[in-house]
Amino acid sequence: MKLATLRNGSRDGQLVVVNRELTQAVAVPDIALTMQTALDNWQVIAPQLTEVYNQLNRGNYTDSFAFDQSQCESPLPRAFQWADGSAYVNHVELVRKARGAEIPESFWTDPLMYQGGSDDFIGPHEDIILPSDEWGIDFEAEVAVITDDVPMGISAEHAGSHIKLLMLVNDVSLRGLIPGELAKGFGFFQSKPASAFSPVAVTPDELSDHWQDNKVHLPLLSEYNENPFGKPQAGEDMTFDFAQLIAHAAKSRNLGAGAIIGSGTVSNKQGTEYGSAISEGGVGYSCIAEVRMIETIRDGQASTPFMRFGDKIKIHMQDLQGQCIFGTIEQSVKQL
Amino acid sequence: MKLATLRNGSRDGQLVVVNRELTQAVAVPDIALTMQTALDNWQVIAPQLTEVYNQLNRGNYTDSFAFDQSQCESPLPRAFQWADGSAYVNHVELVRKARGAEIPESFWTDPLMYQGGSDDFIGPHEDIILPSDEWGIDFEAEVAVITDDVPMGISAEHAGSHIKLLMLVNDVSLRGLIPGELAKGFGFFQSKPASAFSPVAVTPDELSDHWQDNKVHLPLLSEYNENPFGKPQAGEDMTFDFAQLIAHAAKSRNLGAGAIIGSGTVSNKQGTEYGSAISEGGVGYSCIAEVRMIETIRDGQASTPFMRFGDKIKIHMQDLQGQCIFGTIEQSVKQL
Numbered sequence: 001m002k003l004a005t006l007r008n009g010s011r012d013g014q015l016v017v018v019n020r021e022l023t024q025a026v027a028v029p030d031i032a033l034t035m036q037t038a039l040d041n042w043q044v045i046a047p048q049l050t051e052v053y054n055q056l057n058r059g060n061y062t063d064s065f066a067f068d069q070s071q072c073e074s075p076l077p078r079a080f081q082w083a084d085g086s087a088y089v090n091h092v093e094l095v096r097k098a099r100g101a102e103i104p105e106s107f108w109t110d111p112l113m114y115q116g117g118s119d120d121f122i123g124p125h126e127d128i129i130l131p132s133d134e135w136g137i138d139f140e141a142e143v144a145v146i147t148d149d150v151p152m153g154i155s156a157e158h159a160g161s162h163i164k165l166l167m168l169v170n171d172v173s174l175r176g177l178i179p180g181e182l183a184k185g186f187g188f189f190q191s192k193p194a195s196a197f198s199p200v201a202v203t204p205d206e207l208s209d210h211w212q213d214n215k216v217h218l219p220l221l222s223e224y225n226e227n228p229f230g231k232p233q234a235g236e237d238m239t240f241d242f243a244q245l246i247a248h249a250a251k252s253r254n255l256g257a258g259a260i261i262g263s264g265t266v267s268n269k270q271g272t273e274y275g276s277a278i279s280e281g282g283v284g285y286s287c288i289a290e291v292r293m294i295e296t297i298r299d300g301q302a303s304t305p306f307m308r309f310g311d312k313i314k315i316h317m318q319d320l321q322g323q324c325i326f327g328t329i330e331q332s333v334k335q336l
Numbered sequence: 337m338k339l340a341t342l343r344n345g346s347r348d349g350q351l352v353v354v355n356r357e358l359t360q361a362v363a364v365p366d367i368a369l370t371m372q373t374a375l376d377n378w379q380v381i382a383p384q385l386t387e388v389y390n391q392l393n394r395g396n397y398t399d400s401f402a403f404d405q406s407q408c409e410s411p412l413p414r415a416f417q418w419a420d421g422s423a424y425v426n427h428v429e430l431v432r433k434a435r436g437a438e439i440p441e442s443f444w445t446d447p448l449m450y451q452g453g454s455d456d457f458i459g460p461h462e463d464i465i466l467p468s469d470e471w472g473i474d475f476e477a478e479v480a481v482i483t484d485d486v487p488m489g490i491s492a493e494h495a496g497s498h499i500k501l502l503m504l505v506n507d508v509s510l511r512g513l514i515p516g517e518l519a520k521g522f523g524f525f526q527s528k529p530a531s532a533f534s535p536v537a538v539t540p541d542e543l544s545d546h547w548q549d550n551k552v553h554l555p556l557l558s559e560y561n562e563n564p565f566g567k568p569q570a571g572e573d574m575t576f577d578f579a580q581l582i583a584h585a586a587k588s589r590n591l592g593a594g595a596i597i598g599s600g601t602v603s604n605k606q607g608t609e610y611g612s613a614i615s616e617g618g619v620g621y622s623c624i625a626e627v628r629m630i631e632t633i634r635d636g637q638a639s640t641p642f643m644r645f646g647d648k649i650k651i652h653m654q655d656l657q658g659q660c661i662f663g664t665i666e667q668s669v670k671q672l
């Protein structure tokens with residue numbers, strides 16, 4: 001099943017069911033007005049939405065309409081929980097290596113996760129609006145899951161069954177603000193502005209065999225200023241799967257229905273010690289910071305600049321037949 | 337105006353207007369079903385709720401009922417934004433001093449703030465349920481504000497006008513988990529479990545002259561296991577007022593209506609270098625950690641234990657006539 005939220009002037013938008021090819025949508029006001037309402041009552045509502053989805057795919061709806069991704073909000077325009085892991089430890093290792101440090105051994109067994117802000121997500125085709133492009137604006141291409149209610153203390157073994165929907169994320173980061181914030185010891189705040197999510201959230205069965213072991217086994221595609229930038233395999237080098245990330249998040253708290261848990265920047269180790277760009281025959285990267293780290297390690301300094309006003313990022317994922325699964329995140333950076 | 341949220345089996349509870357003496361309440365389903373709905377449309381709804389409040393105080397409602405704090409959810413049972421400052425820099429200075437470190441000079445000019453989780457707040461009279469009391473369970477008595485929509489980049493000068501409601505908070509902390517988490521660099525997550533808020537949220541005018549300079553100028557009362565534990569003046573030693581905290585939070589993001597911004601643990605410097613307990617004639621403390629820090633500085637080691645299963649904490653605030661303003665947070669620690 002594929003679901004989206006269309007702009008309708010309200011804060012939470014309008015829930016719609018989208019067909020598999022992302023060409024047609026249908027509103028479901030009799031079932032649920034918003035994505036959060038559906039998630040609040042998922043056990044009852046999901047079967048009803050699935051029935052609509054099946055009928056829509058068969059072309060049985062006379063009141064369906066053309067699905068326009070540019071009219072989408074993030075599937076949850078605002079959420080009660082957004083916790084982002086950093087499950088691709090290769091990414092973390094590169095960050096540390098670029099500043100001459102090793103990662104602690106525990107990073108391979110204890111997930112990194114930060115508490116994100118979730119009150120004002122931006123739409124998948126909306127601009128990334130910020131006051132300054134001197135703050136080291138970067139994208140981070142990630143995968144995320146949405147859960148139903150998860151009880152405190154759940155084991156990783158049982159956490160996977162709470163994954164109800166999957167999305168892509170652009171976890172916008174302000175690299176220039178991160179060192180100062182982390183030095184204060186309280187984690188990210190100003191350095192993690194509003195994130196954007198893919199137009200469409202899908203149930204895991206939409207990925208068929210590509211959803212295995214609580215990981216998405218497909219390349220995550222990033223295009224920066226219309227050039228291929230990254231195509232790492234999201235299922236490779238993911239040290240902690242989504243079930244482990246959920247269990248980590250729920251160690252000392254319940255997670256409410258509609259909680260979003262992110263993977264962190266998707267990053268493959270690749271064959272070379274330092275990875276390689278798509279132009280060099282590699283799978284590239286899911287953020288600019290990683291290229292800059294590799295430049296720093298290799299050349300002694302970073303040469304690729306962070307995003308400037310006007311720069312564009314596109315993030316999407318295709319199945320093996322080239323069918324777009326989640327729709328595309330397509331954003332430009334604009335000045336406030 | 338005083339507002340509360342009663343348990344009604346739904347995730348967001350039922351909004352009620354409460355009279356000034358906290359004895360009577362009235363439901364307002366024709367105006368707004370939930371606190372979030374009221375905040376989403378505050379400009380339109382607040383005047384209607386104020387009219388109900390005025391009538392209720394005059395005893396004009398035949399369908400009002402006895403207000404029972406034990407039936408309350410936190411005013412927002414779940415929220416889209418919960419950002420907690422650490423505005424009483426004395427508290428931070430003690431933390432550092434206890435481990436032999438100085439605080440950076442910038443801590444006096446640049447607020448500390450962490451992004452909290454907000455999907456599963458606990459009710460003001462609900463137990464603090466955790467799997468282990470070996471994690472260093474502590475309370476933190478704080479003041480918090482709820483805002484309407486705050487635009488990115490707002491100045492502190494203009495931020496104060498966005499404060500719509502005030503509450504008290506018990507920002508439960510797991511001290512034993514904090515050092516390990518902060519060492520990882522991503523801030524608090526597992527070490528900040530669900531918080532509880534006071535039964536009642538009030539508009540700033542309810543504090544009359546005690547709301548000045550975007551601070552609450554009254555003592556914040558904590559009773560630990562039924563003994564007085566803290567009565568620091570919330571208006572003193574607050575290095576950053578709520579307008580400054582909001583401006584800090586909004587530097588690189590919009591804050592959505594219903595955003596909760598906390599003060600951090602209320603802490604007074606007191607006359608002595610190291611503060612003093614109520615039993616020693618001082619104003620005491622708003623968390624156990626602070627006592628332990630003072631013991632560490634003074635005696636070389638901490639002797640007051642953190643909370644164990646069965647321990648009780650009560651947090652409240654009175655006006656100069658002894659009238660309870662926000663209702664009381666009254667919680668016990670229980671095993672999951």
